[in-house]
Amino acid sequence: MDRRYLGFQPTECECWRGSVKQRFIFSKYKHYYRAMSPSVPLQEMIRAIRSARTQCEERGVIQRECAAIRAQFRQTDNGGRSHNLAKLLYVHMLGYPAHFGQMECVRMIASPRYSEKRVGYLGAMMLLDEKQDASLLITNSIKNDLSHSNQYVQSLALCTLACMGSAEMCRDLAPEIDRLLRSSNSYIKKKAALCAVHIVRKVHELGELFVPSARSLLSEKNHGVLHGAVVLITELCERSPETLERFRKTVPDLVQIMKGLVISGYSPDHDVAGVSDPFLQVRILRLLRILGRNNEAASDAMNDLLAQVATNTDSTKTVGNAVLYETVLTVLDIKSESGLRVLAVNILGRFLLNNDRNIRYIAMTSLQKIVSTDHNAVQRHRGTIVDCLKDQDASVKRRALELSLALVSASNIRSMMKELLIFLSSCPPELRAQAASGIFNAAERYAPSKRWHIDTILHVLTTAGGDVRDETVPNLIQLITNTSELHCYTVHKLYRELLTDISQQPLVQVACWCIGEYGDLLLKGECQETEAVQVTEDDVLDALEIVLQSHMSTPTTRGFALTATMKLSTRITDNVDRIRSIVSIYGSCIDVELQQRAVEYNALFKKYDHMRAAVLERMPVIQKNSLGQTNGELSEEPIKESQPGKVKQEETALPQQPAGQVCDLLDLLGGSQEPLQPSPSVGGSASTQLTAAPTSAGGDLLDLLGGFEPTPLVPAPTVTVYEKNGVTLTLSCEQQSESGLTVTLTASNSTDSDLSSFTLQAAVPKSVQLQMRAPSRDSLPAHGGAKLTQLVVLNNPNKVNLKMRIRVSYTCQGSVVQDTVQVDSFPGL
């Protein structure tokens, strides 16, 4: 019932200004039926629209009204012009097209009457934007209105410029705004300050223009103007480091203003539940944070003040909590002394125990930001955070999950994993993928034993198999092949899982692969780690056949199962005929992939039976270069707000291949003719040829013949060659042959902003041949969200002293940065 009063129920969140009772007002209705100027026509139309009972009726009413409005726009002089435009804006809010009102807005803005200007500007803000041509037409009107004698007309113009001013308009009108910043009217000054912020956002170069006026605004007494000035200075400092340097000198002034706010007595104008103008305090604290970051002198100047605010602010009200929260963030971001930092983390800990969910959510957000730098301090609150995983609120759960994943370390891995697995079984669906990949990462980095690792991954696959990423399957397979002592245990466990449930595709795929690969171990029936189950060949083949025939299996899974069945033909003794018949059935399968596999396996049975054993033998151990980094230990500069980014970066790191040649299953058996050449002498070398061909991991056609290079790779030493402005470039190289060398360049970005169009160019001495492969990406997200890798293949036949000059170029916040670095010594050479 929309007659109800917007009751401020006191049981809703703690509000800053006290509570108001709920009341039901019926008499208000009469109000609207009396004629009231000047919005009567608007209200009549609204009434007509509301009385429409169906959507269709409403559309009809609106179409009629729009037609009338259009007709009236065409008439030149009309007393009720503002009403028509108001009606149009209402219609626009409901979602109907209103673009024909744009020219009318322009006309209304140019009118001398205030009521028409008001509606015209409102229409301009709603209907016009930079892409429309009509917006250019209002530039002149805005210019005139900015110098109007009436402050409200000026304010209309300022407001519209701040909302939808395009870059050209901003450039034209910036001097006007600067003049207004110096006017004596505080109402206009505060609006001009925010308008200046918008201008700086649109046209960065104009920031220079506003620096002197911004500086002088700091001495104002009016809180509204101060607030606008602080916002403007914040924006200017964030845009340009030189301006930041200049404004560092204002730190004492800001500290003074804050002291005034904190210590001064009760001031009725700005007081909110005992805290004086909390909005302004919060803004100033934010600005102090930016000014004090990475600067000893400025941080020292603020230490006392921050300590004072932290201890004096009343934390029983939400107001105080907002200021405290901002103080904590500032303390943790600048170079503050350790005592202050401890105080800050303790305040956050207190927040975590607060009953109000909002406060807990906020506390976890800020803990997330500092978990990389003050890891130990946050560890103390691990218990509370883990409890929050069980909270009913989805937002709190999400925050708790991210924090818990960040807090996992070698010492607490077992207990944390228990909690995380419990969480995974009951978590909301939108968090599952994140939880699963987080668990995998944690398990990979801190697994206390291989068996535990495999158990954990299997547990995740059974609980949330549908939500894991694609690369989980190859990763798990690789892990299993690496733990040769647990092959028996693994295959037994997977076989049991397969018998119970074949709906989780990743699990089924891994199980099929293992059964195919280690089927002989399964059939032997004895196992050290787990109790043995007598499995006959028929049982195994039954299980695989069930997977093959089930409607729940995806084509990929079927492919796995078919290949596994084929592999078993060399591992078992009695039922080879059964396998042959299964394989030949699928020779006429509708799915092309299965059909191709079946036909080729058939060929293996018939024409190339002598090769079958060699082709289907056990795969060699797969090696991979891992990019894992552990929590809490950072070798590079601390990345403060990048924890979520870092976790993601590890998730997306795929195992790196040397000299990335991609070769997949079809290439080997379907496309190329070499392995199927009928000469028997090829047969022996074919298997080594096949095992030597590298494949790309992460593809879903994990072929049985894809081997990796038999020689294990020694992890290449890396050296940092370039570190500037938050961009880091590391280099690692490997000798591939006598004269061949592969250099891997890795770039990462730890600044606060994204870098786009990131390119690397390299130059080497004349006799060296250089070939640059395509980079992995062309942009670097902020806070080390992802790394960029580029391979450079060098050929140095004359064995000259190898030097390389690398040019780095990228775009940061709209400006292009280029830098060159020379590398004289290569690691590992």
Add this chain to the structure above:
Amino acid sequence: MIKAILIFNNHGKPRLSKFYEHYNEDTEQQIIRETFHLVSKRDENVCNFLEGGLLIGGLDYKLIYRHYATLYFVFCVDSSESELGILDLIQVFVETLDKCFENVCELDLIFHVDKVHHILAEMVMGGMVLETNMNEIITQVDAQNKMEKSEAGIAGAPARAVSAVKNMNLPEMPKNINIGDISIK
């Protein structure tokens, strides 16, 4: 920066929509619908912060909302705004509406959308918080309304005449007008 301010009722009908970044009309309506779906699913006693929907900016932006009787007030903000501060701003906004409209209810917002826009323009400008002191906002809004009324011209005349008559202090006017003796020659 505040990206958008939306007010809609319990059924998703928009009562006010102000975007501080440009989207075309269809996208605006989609955003309103999506926000309504996200916000209406929330329980009464969970926290007031939500990660934003996909259309309006995904995980970078938060929705900070408050539910009063039949209306949802939703502010879509990015990370540069203090969440608790925005919560209070919503409270200030509703209290200002309450003062301006006298015991505001949803019908007031429906029939006086333009006035609500003007009040909001005094509080938030270009996506940034302008003024948070309720008295200051109301003073400015009243002054502007007065200016508009004074310009109302002939169309406003009957209302002005009525109010003029109402304000006329009839008992003070002399009942008997004593002209005195007129001698007519």
